[in-house]
Amino acid sequence: MTTIQSPNLPLTNIFLCGSIISTVCVGIWLFRTMSRKRQELRVVMRSEFTNSFLLKFGYLLYINTPLGNYLFQKSVRRARRRFGNRGHSITQNHDYGELNVLPIAIAEDNYSYLVVDKTTMKGILIDPSDPDVVVGICKRLQVDLTAILCTHKHWDHAGGNKVIKHLFPKIQIFGSIEDKPLATTDFVRDGDSLSFDKMQFQVITTPGHTLGHCVFVLNGRPFNCPDHIFTGDLLFQGGMGKIFEGDHTLMIQSLDKIMMFNNNTLIWPGHEYSKHCLRFACYIDPDNVEAASRWDKVETLRRQALSSVPSTLGEEKAYNPFLRCDNAYLVKYCEIPEASENIRESCLRKLRLIKDNFDKMVKEETNKRRKNKSRML
Numbered sequence: 001m002t003t004i005q006s007p008n009l010p011l012t013n014i015f016l017c018g019s020i021i022s023t024v025c026v027g028i029w030l031f032r033t034m035s036r037k038r039q040e041l042r043v044v045m046r047s048e049f050t051n052s053f054l055l056k057f058g059y060l061l062y063i064n065t066p067l068g069n070y071l072f073q074k075s076v077r078r079a080r081r082r083f084g085n086r087g088h089s090i091t092q093n094h095d096y097g098e099l100n101v102l103p104i105a106i107a108e109d110n111y112s113y114l115v116v117d118k119t120t121m122k123g124i125l126i127d128p129s130d131p132d133v134v135v136g137i138c139k140r141l142q143v144d145l146t147a148i149l150c151t152h153k154h155w156d157h158a159g160g161n162k163v164i165k166h167l168f169p170k171i172q173i174f175g176s177i178e179d180k181p182l183a184t185t186d187f188v189r190d191g192d193s194l195s196f197d198k199m200q201f202q203v204i205t206t207p208g209h210t211l212g213h214c215v216f217v218l219n220g221r222p223f224n225c226p227d228h229i230f231t232g233d234l235l236f237q238g239g240m241g242k243i244f245e246g247d248h249t250l251m252i253q254s255l256d257k258i259m260m261f262n263n264n265t266l267i268w269p270g271h272e273y274s275k276h277c278l279r280f281a282c283y284i285d286p287d288n289v290e291a292a293s294r295w296d297k298v299e300t301l302r303r304q305a306l307s308s309v310p311s312t313l314g315e316e317k318a319y320n321p322f323l324r325c326d327n328a329y330l331v332k333y334c335e336i337p338e339a340s341e342n343i344r345e346s347c348l349r350k351l352r353l354i355k356d357n358f359d360k361m362v363k364e365e366t367n368k369r370r371k372n373k374s375r376m377l
Helices: 008-035 038-046 053-064 066-086 131-140 161-167 248-259 274-284 289-303 313-319 328-333 343-376
Strands: 094-096 099-106 110-117 122-126 144-149 172-176 186-188 193-196 199-205 214-218 228-232 266-269
Touching: 053 066, 066 099, 099 131, 110 131, 110 266, 122 131, 122 199, 131 161, 144 161, 144 193, 172 199, 199 248, 248 313, 248 343, 266 313, 274 289, 274 343, 289 313, 328 343
Parallel strands: 122 144, 144 172, 172 186, 228 266
Antiparallel strands: 094 099, 099 110, 110 122, 193 199, 199 214, 214 228
């Protein structure tokens, strides 16, 4: 009997060999990448944001490889198709005498900020992750770009640094020495002061979201206005950032650092999460009048696609559950024994867990409504 050999076999063998070689090469590249960042690898694997090894490994790929930038750029393109030139929010200039703060809507829910001294037209960019948008605005307003302040290394905050540095070679890019955001030229540490004529910023390191996360506090005194805190992914309106690299004790300590400022201090977060976070604040504390009032205001703004920032620190102290982990009602709600040590850390951990489950519940409800709507159509 004559055996007929499949003509596809050699091609299959070639494909198999190619796949094996590619896998080995990727493995070697990943090993070398992670070996250079052993400390970061240990930090993420010990972090509390998830017990899943795959999710932690995925996070490492996001922050250390072009995959993170690819995913962010995909988000930018998706947002442009959905929102057009308007962006996810209609923003406006916020004038404080000779100081101007302009939130810039980026991607699907990010905010970059342009801070301008109107007497000199010098401008400071904070987390300018989409260079096309922020540079276009700076040129239109004829702003003299002086520096970039980067709260942390994630692509949706630092992804535009390299391009902007290429376009403006003299610009300084400030970021924490622990995080080393993309294209940083000047590394900062806790307590550092940055002065750009009248614009004076204080650096406060706030580890938790990442180990090198920091916030920038703009001194309002030279402009006869309140202080401004650009909080990145530490604090949102009614919420806080996920803990990717730190733990709940670190996060409490970081939140405490900004709690010392005056209640009229303005909070400028890195994302338009206000509606969702305040919905959770009302869910967790239904009798909180301040949370309900702020929710009504934000819901009205978001219905018109208007930006909801800023809030004040005093407002956040009143309704943000993550700033109220010593509140008797919340401690009881989270079932934390009165005699337990580290009550605030335990309360924060439980609130974060409830919030994550709340996010899943809201997503399921949204998908269910969409399915029902499509069936009706």
